Amino acid sequence: MLSAMYIHIPFCLNKCNYCDFLSFKSTDEERKKYVDAIICEINMYPKFPLETVYFGGGTPSLLTPEQISRILNNLNIKSSAEITLEVNPKTVTLEKLKLFKKAGINRISIGIQSFNDETLKLLGRLHSSAEGEEAFHLARKAGFENISLDLMFSLPNQTLDDLKSDLTHLFSLKPEHFSIYSLIWEEGTDFFAKLEAGIYKETDNDLEASMYELIIDEAKKNGYIHYEISNFCLPEKRAIHNTKYWKNEEYLGIGIGASGYYQNIRYKNILKIPEYYARISNNIKPILEEEFIDSNEKELYEYILGLRIIPDGIVPKGKYIDLCDSLVNSGFLIKDNSQYNLSRKGILMANDVFSKFI
Numbered sequence: 570m571l572s573a574m575y576i577h578i579p580f581c582l583n584k585c586n587y588c589d590f591l592s593f594k595s596t597d598e599e600r601k602k603y604v605d606a607i608i609c610e611i612n613m614y615p616k617f618p619l620e621t622v623y624f625g626g627g628t629p630s631l632l633t634p635e636q637i638s639r640i641l642n643n644l645n646i647k648s649s650a651e652i653t654l655e656v657n658p659k660t661v662t663l664e665k666l667k668l669f670k671k672a673g674i675n676r677i678s679i680g681i682q683s684f685n686d687e688t689l690k691l692l693g694r695l696h697s698s699a700e701g702e703e704a705f706h707l708a709r710k711a712g713f714e715n716i717s718l719d720l721m722f723s724l725p726n727q728t729l730d731d732l733k734s735d736l737t738h739l740f741s742l743k744p745e746h747f748s749i750y751s752l753i754w755e756e757g758t759d760f761f762a763k764l765e766a767g768i769y770k771e772t773d774n775d776l777e778a779s780m781y782e783l784i785i786d787e788a789k790k791n792g793y794i795h796y797e798i799s800n801f802c803l804p805e806k807r808a809i810h811n812t813k814y815w816k817n818e819e820y821l822g823i824g825i826g827a828s829g830y831y832q833n834i835r836y837k838n839i840l841k842i843p844e845y846y847a848r849i850s851n852n853i854k855p856i857l858e859e860e861f862i863d864s865n866e867k868e869l870y871e872y873i874l875g876l877r878i879i880p881d882g883i884v885p886k887g888k889y890i891d892l893c894d895s896l897v898n899s900g901f902l903i904k905d906n907s908q909y910n911l912s913r914k915g916i917l918m919a920n921d922v923f924s925k926f927i
């Protein structure tokens with residue numbers, strides 16, 4: 570049965586220079602109206618007993634703890650559920666974090682991006698390295714025992730030594746989990762414009778590969794398990810919510826631009842706030858597009874998403890066994906009885922491996 574819900578909060582204090590996530594600046598009034606609307610949307614679906622709830626953004630920590638509490642009170646949440654809130658360091662105080670915890674949040678994911686002040690400025694982040702670190706300590710003080718940090722690498726002019734210093738800083742904090750993303754040059758961003766104008770250039774492929782290998786090796790040395798392409802955790806601390814995506818389980822996506830997977834349909838919600846409100850006020854689900862997933866596509870998703878979970882891998886059937894065997898021969902997969910996992914080479918070239926399935 571469906572057991573996960575993603576809730577999109579499309580508000581940010583400011584747009585970061587690299588980011589094309591659906592988010593805008595907002596007033597208190599707009600955030601209040603939006604919370605009312607997502608509660609209406611939530612009530613259009615059955616009250617599934619949820620094992621995970623994920624507030625993503627944008628910057629969900631721009632909502633007040635009361636607003637988070639109101640949303641959670643409209644859900645049917647199992648007592649053992651993982652309830653995650655994405656946090657921007659600039660939006661929290663000790664008091665606010667304590668109240669988020671009281672409202673039911675038990676996992677915090679903080680957008681750190683880098684511990685280098687110059688890099689943070691280049692990224693257009695509003696916080697310093699010290700403020701990022703302070704947000705982590707405040708979350709600990711508020712009682713959070715499950716904290717994830719987001720970082721980025723392969724940034725303009727970043728050297729291997731810059732990355733090394735970010736990693737040293739990261740491991741000194743001992744978060745339970747971290748995600749580290751290689752920069753994607755998204756069209757429409759300030760970064761993309763600078764790339765086109767020749768002000769920035771893309772990181773050389775060899776340097777990017779060395780950076781990724783450094784991350785993998787340093788994480789291992791520091792006791793972290795590399796359990797997904799961009800995700801690392803201490804033992805037993807995988808992100809339960811995201812793992813449901815990679816296991817191809819169904820989930821509800823709530824809020825503008827949210828994606829969901831429900832009753833064999835992958836859907837995406839409307840991207841414009843006024844249209845979203847119009848649908849909600851007419852009590853119509855705010856779905857923009859839907860795609861029915863037949864059993865063949867479901868199997869394909871299971872393999873492509875499943876391979877992302879590096880330690881678990883996949884157990885293919887039918888024609889996919891031959892494909893996986895050929896990927897073992899070319900060194901991209903490792904076979905253990907009927908289970909296939911990405912090799913180190915496969916991890917480094919994961920997108921090439923996934924494309925072989927399509």
Ligand SMILES: C[S@@+](CC[C@H](N)C(=O)[O-])C[C@H]1O[C@@H](n2cnc3c(N)ncnc32)[C@H](O)[C@@H]1O
Nearest residue numbers: 587588626627655656657680719750751752753
């Ligand atoms: C919704 S944000 C997380 C929370 C919050 N908005 C923040 O940034 O503090 C999700 C993460 O995606 C990553 N991200 C965003 N844009 C990216 C890009 N263009 N390339 C790679 N990673 C990106 C960042 O690490 C970011 O923390």
Ligand code: SF4
Nearest residue numbers: 581584585588626627
């Ligand atoms: S990275 Fe986070 S804070 Fe920055 S614009 Fe994107 S969603 Fe907002």
